[in-house]
Amino acid sequence: MQRRSPFIMNKVLILVIDGCAPEYITPEFAPNIHRLAKQYGFVKTVKAVVPTVTNVNHASILSGKFPSETGMVGNYYYNPITGEEGYIEEKGFMKAETLLQAYRKRGLKTAFLTVKGKLLGVYGHAADIGISVQTPDASLLKEYGLPAPPAVSSLESSGWIVNAALAVIKKEDPALVYCTTNDYGFHHFGPEATEAQLQIRQIDEAVAAIHEADKERQIYITADHGMNQKHYLLDFQQLADEAGLHIFCLAPLKDRYRENHVYQEGGILYLFLKKPEEKDALLALIQSRPEIEAVMSNKEAAEKLHLPLHGIGDYVIFAAPDCAFGELGGTATLVTDASRTHGSLYEQEVPLLAIHPAAPEEAYQYSKDIAAVLFKSI
Structure with a gap:
């Protein structure tokens, strides 16, 4: 060189x-x-x-x-x-x-x-x-x-x-x-x-x-x-709603370019807990899903991933390698061969x-x- x-x-x-x-x-x-x-x-x-x-x-x-x-x-x-x-x-x-x-x-x-x-x-x-x-x-x-x-x-x-x-x-x-x-x-x-x-x-x-x-x-x-192929999509907002939990799921990947990701699917979610007393139930739900590989508190995510505390919710969840979180329109899960995405x-x-x-x-x-x-x- x-x-x-x-x-x-x-x-x-x-x-x-x-x-x-x-x-x-x-x-x-x-x-x-x-x-x-x-x-x-x-x-x-x-x-x-x-x-x-x-x-x-x-x-x-x-x-x-x-x-x-x-x-x-x-x-x-x-x-x-x-x-x-x-x-x-x-x-x-x-x-x-x-x-x-x-x-x-x-x-x-x-x-x-x-x-x-x-x-x-x-x-x-x-x-x-x-x-x-x-x-x-x-x-x-x-x-x-x-x-x-x-x-x-x-x-x-x-x-x-x-x-x-x-x-x-x-x-x-x-x-x-x-x-x-x-x-x-x-x-x-x-x-x-x-x-x-x-x-x-x-x-x-x-x-x-x-x-x-x-x-x-x-x-x-x-x-x-x-960019990676994903076959298993999970709508965690739908899942939480069905469980009676009060949270807001923020997908950092979400944008207007829906032709790139039809379901706004990505490998990470920020979870905003509206009722702190539901913390244990939320964590139990997270741990019950094989599509979710890891969960971090906002403080842990900020420390490990160099993120600011502001804007990332109370918890950050990460999808498993072949999975992504998406907005599926009324169903909690979807198996597909048509998703290539990122975020994780x-x-x-x-x-x-x-x-x-x-x-x-x-x-x-x-x-x-x-x-x-x-x-x-x-």
Whole structure:
């Protein structure tokens, strides 16, 4: 590997391939990325933060901080005092400084490109250039010579957004480009599927073109979370209601992209206990279900998983490897072959392929360490 002086600050691209478990981005289907990373950096696996969902991990990748400092604990929120609940799609939830904000303070140009429009709302307000497949700005498409984007829920949207990043880099040469895709393809197709391989090939070709356009740019390719097949779904809210318990189940994965997870199914739940006297009955119900692998109090989860106490309920439950929690519409259980999802501890392993990294390989143990290292140099 060729190493350059750590004192030279190079321009940066962080590419987050949504839902890309390490098994997807192999040398066979991403030959350019692997070649460049091995020549100028490294290829390894690192950890995502928990819960392994989109909003939480983008907060950490952008800030270099755990959720205990970002305050981001899901794609959805619930206020037990007011009963208010809703999707997290706008600024105000993120508590830590992002790289976008830090670069802007130093007068450096930044760009934020995303397939999912919500991420532009939550994080992209600090960027000089913001492009979304979901909410395209016609003037920006014209300025960068971009065709109309494909549908968000398509196999083409991820390749489109990375090519948009290429166009922005060629014209604007931003100091920091943050680009993220959509996990639609990986929710529906495993690593062995032609459709998933095509998505990776499109990204691989675009990254090669970005490197060719700016050979000195640092490039980090990672994922916000992994993805696994699940066959057994459990509606714990339905189960608790049937048992006469008064709780609110918050699914951190829950978002508007129902085409990705029809039942909002994910591997972790936050349980808000409305009547403290039902604690023992709730724990007994949890322990009676084989779909549930573990339960932690909020204090235990905060300590072990670097989560804030606020927003994660009284208890956190974790699904077994082949299981997920979902909103099943009147039934407590469902057996299916059609669910590929994330959220649990089993989707914590993600790839990290680095080209011209700012630090040696051992400095990166979590995906968030990309930002943690970069913050030291700006």
